[in-house]
Amino acid sequence: MGKISLLLGALAAACLFSLAAGPAGLAPDIIWNLRLPRTLAALAVGAGLGLAGAMFQGVLKNPLADPYILGTSAGATAAAVLCFLAGVERTSPVFFLAVFAGAFGATFLSYWLARLAGRLSDAALVLAGVAVSAFLSALVMLALTAARERSFSLFYFVLGGLYSAEPGVLAVSALIIAACGALAMARWRALDAMALGAEGAYHLGVSPERERALFFVFACAATSAAVALGGTIGFVGLMTPHIVRLLTGPSARSLLPAAALGGAALLTAADAAGRTLFSPAEIPAGVVMALAGAPFFMWLLWRGARGRA
Amino acid sequence: MPALKVSGLTFSYGPEPLIADLTFELRPGEFMCVLGPNGCGKSTLLRLLTGYLRSAAGSVRLGGEEAGAIEPARLARLAAYVASETATPYDFSVRDTVLLGRTARAGLWRGYSGADGEAADRALHETGITRLAGRSINTLSTGERQLAFIAQALAQEARLLLLDEPTSHLDLKYKAGIMDLLRRLAGRGLAVAAVLHEPALARLGCNKALLLRRGGAYAFGPASELITPAALAPVYGVPPDSPLLPK
Numbered sequence: 340m341g342k343i344s345l346l347l348g349a350l351a352a353a354c355l356f357s358l359a360a361g362p363a364g365l366a367p368d369i370i371w372n373l374r375l376p377r378t379l380a381a382l383a384v385g386a387g388l389g390l391a392g393a394m395f396q397g398v399l400k401n402p403l404a405d406p407y408i409l410g411t412s413a414g415a416t417a418a419a420v421l422c423f424l425a426g427v428e429r430t431s432p433v434f435f436l437a438v439f440a441g442a443f444g445a446t447f448l449s450y451w452l453a454r455l456a457g458r459l460s461d462a463a464l465v466l467a468g469v470a471v472s473a474f475l476s477a478l479v480m481l482a483l484t485a486a487r488e489r490s491f492s493l494f495y496f497v498l499g500g501l502y503s504a505e506p507g508v509l510a511v512s513a514l515i516i517a518a519c520g521a522l523a524m525a526r527w528r529a530l531d532a533m534a535l536g537a538e539g540a541y542h543l544g545v546s547p548e549r550e551r552a553l554f555f556v557f558a559c560a561a562t563s564a565a566v567a568l569g570g571t572i573g574f575v576g577l578m579t580p581h582i583v584r585l586l587t588g589p590s591a592r593s594l595l596p597a598a599a600l601g602g603a604a605l606l607t608a609a610d611a612a613g614r615t616l617f618s619p620a621e622i623p624a625g626v627v628m629a630l631a632g633a634p635f636f637m638w639l640l641w642r643g644a645r646g647r648a
Numbered sequence: 649m650p651a652l653k654v655s656g657l658t659f660s661y662g663p664e665p666l667i668a669d670l671t672f673e674l675r676p677g678e679f680m681c682v683l684g685p686n687g688c689g690k691s692t693l694l695r696l697l698t699g700y701l702r703s704a705a706g707s708v709r710l711g712g713e714e715a716g717a718i719e720p721a722r723l724a725r726l727a728a729y730v731a732s733e734t735a736t737p738y739d740f741s742v743r744d745t746v747l748l749g750r751t752a753r754a755g756l757w758r759g760y761s762g763a764d765g766e767a768a769d770r771a772l773h774e775t776g777i778t779r780l781a782g783r784s785i786n787t788l789s790t791g792e793r794q795l796a797f798i799a800q801a802l803a804q805e806a807r808l809l810l811l812d813e814p815t816s817h818l819d820l821k822y823k824a825g826i827m828d829l830l831r832r833l834a835g836r837g838l839a840v841a842a843v844l845h846e847p848a849l850a851r852l853g854c855n856k857a858l859l860l861r862r863g864g865a866y867a868f869g870p871a872s873e874l875i876t877p878a879a880l881a882p883v884y885g886v887p888p889d890s891p892l893l894p895k
Contacts, residue, residue: 402737531740532751539734541700543804544724544752589738592759 342586346597350604354378357611362619379513380504380568381607381624385575387516387565389583389602391558392576393594394523397530398554399450401461402581403639406442406562407573409464410471414445415559415566417475420482420493430507435515435567442563445471446555461643499572499625501610508568515564519557520599523591530554530591572625574632575602575609581639649712650675651808651839652697652727656706658864659689659696666692668864670706674841674856676807679834681850681871682843684860685884690843691732693860694810697841698729710808724752728801730794732813732843739784742796746771749803764803771802775829791822798829809833811842815849827852847884848894850875859883 357378363369388406395404395411406412418441419434427434452467453460483493495502523530529550532540537547565572582605583597606624609631613622650673657670666689674680682690695701697708699715708715710726718726728749740748749771750764760768772778775795780788785796794814801809811830815823831853834840841858844850850857850871857874859867861883867874874880877895881888 400736528751528754531744532748534736534738534740535734535748536736538695538700538731541720542698542724542729542731543748543800544721546720584738588744589740590744 343597345586346583346600346604350600350607353604353607353611354382357381357607360611360615362614376504376506376509377501377610378607380501380509381610382603383509383513383516384501384565384569384572385579385602385604385606386520386599387512387561387602388572388575388606389579389598389600390516390520390523390595391561391565392578392602393580393591393598394530394554394558394561395576396580397591397594398533398551398558399464400534400536401464402643403461403465403577403636405574405577406446406558406565407571407576408472408636409468410445410449410475411442411559411562412566412571412573413472413475413479414448415439415442415563416497416571417441417445417479417482418563419566419570420479420497423493423496424482424486429505429567430511435511435563438567439560439563442559442566443555445475446559450555495623496570498623499570499628500621500623501569504568512564512568516561519561519564520595523554523557524595526550526553527591527595530595531589534589534591570623570625572606572628574628574635575606577639578632578635579605581635650709651711652841653709654697654706655709657693657696657703657708658705659692659701659703661692665864667696667703667860670864670866672858672868674808674839676837676839677834678856679831679840679854680842680856680858681847681854681875682841682858682860683847683850683880683883685862688860688862689864690860691812694729694812694841694843697810698727699723700729721752724804724806726806727808727810728804728806730797730801730809730811730814732816734797736785739786741781742777742783742785742788742799743768743772743781745785745796746799746803749800752804767803767805768799771799774802774833775799776825791818791826794818794822794826795829798826802833807837807839809838809840811840813843813845816845823849824852847875847880848892851894 358370358374392405396402415438418437422434422437449467449471453463456463479497529545532543532545533550540547579598579602583601584594587593587597609627610624613624613627616622652674655671657667659667684690696703702716746768747760750760772781775798777795780792785793814826827849830840830842854871857871859874875894877888877893880893
């Protein structure tokens with residue numbers, strides 16, 4: 340398939356860029372000890388966010404859905420920051436469970452608020468997500484202000500940097516993301532049916548409540564693993580499915596694996612770009628993604644508004 | 649055995665009953681129209697028949713099984729439902745949309761089988777939209793789109809086909825074409841029930857009629873007896889000599 344090789348080519352190029360980018364040139368020990376773990380972390384985080392975005396956009400039948408906009412990332416970040424302040428080890432199961440709980444709680448809150456507002460429209464979900472995210476971000480800022488002595492490293496975590504990929508966290512996160520991807524792939528038919536809406540899916544033989552719950556769990560687990568590893572990084576989950584859909588079409592069967600590959604390539608390239616653009620200064624990958632992603636989001640809104648007119 | 653047997657069905661959204669003690673049955677080969685004024689519960693009735701809404705009392709049996717106790721996957725093999733409008737932001741091709749009708753027949757992981765592909769191609773052929781197979785459903789006209797979702801329902805290979813206003817927003821030629829298609833489907837042994845907006849359409853092939861009035865009163869019987877000005881005028885609240893009613 341030419342389209343898959345195009346994606347794999349982009350992924351390989353992003354990896355080479357990431358391994359080569361940086362002020363220290365091509366010193367082997369720098370590549371091996373610093374850039375390789377960082378590249379692996381970017382690949383895992385990007386794949387997790389790309390997968391989560393594809394799942395949310397499918398199961399909610401909403402092309403604006405993504406873990407950043409729904410508040411999933413903010414919930415995970417808030418839980419992670421609280422864990423850091425409470426002294427929970429970053430490799431302990433408690434940390435991962437807490438981050439997942441934060442992600443799921445925030446997502447469910449956004450979803451519930453949007454339903455409460457009446458119809459589960461595209462705009463209602465985005466508004467609810469913005470409200471939930473804003474509140475959780477304020478909590479995080481409050482915690483950062485209170486914990487003055489540790490706030491510098493936490494600040495970079497919140498901004499979405501991939502600096503300190505501990506091998507343990509990297510391994511666990513990558514494993515969770517791979518498992519979520521496999522579980523979601525096993526239900527690709529249900530995700531396609533949900534793209535016709537809850538009632539459409541029901542009449543095709545799919546239980547919408549069950550699939551919504553399952554895909555929320557998969558997407559929140561993938562997001563929380565990504566956040567545990569790389570902090571808050573937005574727009575990967577929003578942009579990736581839209582870009583790879585142009586190659587694969589909308590069916591989850593090819594969209595899910597393509598979103599994992601595409602998200603990995605996108606974030607790896609963004610992280611490498613953040614190291615290159617203002618070298619020797621580094622821009623966190625989350626900031627690079629926001630610079631690229633926010634205009635993309637505006638374009639989606641503009642296109643959606645034009646489509647309805 | 650009837651494909652659909654409804655007895656004593658009762659439902660309400662509020663204190664006023666919308667559907668009260670409704671009893672009828674539909675056999676293979678029968679093509680029933682559901683007629684009535686806006687808000688009388690026509691669309692609600694279809695959703696009750698598939699178990700998407702749960703009734704307060706009474707029973708709906710699909711092929712002998714109680715609808716409320718059937719898993720969605722099994723239900724999709726017994727009854728296929730075409731909504732008045734299905735929208736998706738994603739550009740599924742027409743053939744992929746029709747293949748989604750095979751969701752309930754496929755297991756996890758595997759792709760569509762040869763049988764799934766054949767069922768989809770048969771449905772495309774039967775609805776006359778084979779030439780549109782590769783197009784995105786979001787580029788189709790309203791009428792073509794309606795045919796694509798009817799084809800999706802046919803790919804489910806259920807014996808009962810339920811349609812909610814399949815002809816609304818369509819021009820006369822498409823209206824006649826869809827009514828003709830539904831008549832042919834009943835002719836090959838499907839039980840077909842369609843909510844219709846205009847009583848005159850029922851003349852195009854319906855052999856059973858269900859007239860619903862606001863508040864739960866209803867009439868059920870052969871179309872030849874119920875699709876008459878005398879029977880329809882009180883249902884819609886228009887005079888029997890209104891030119892809107894079929895003569």
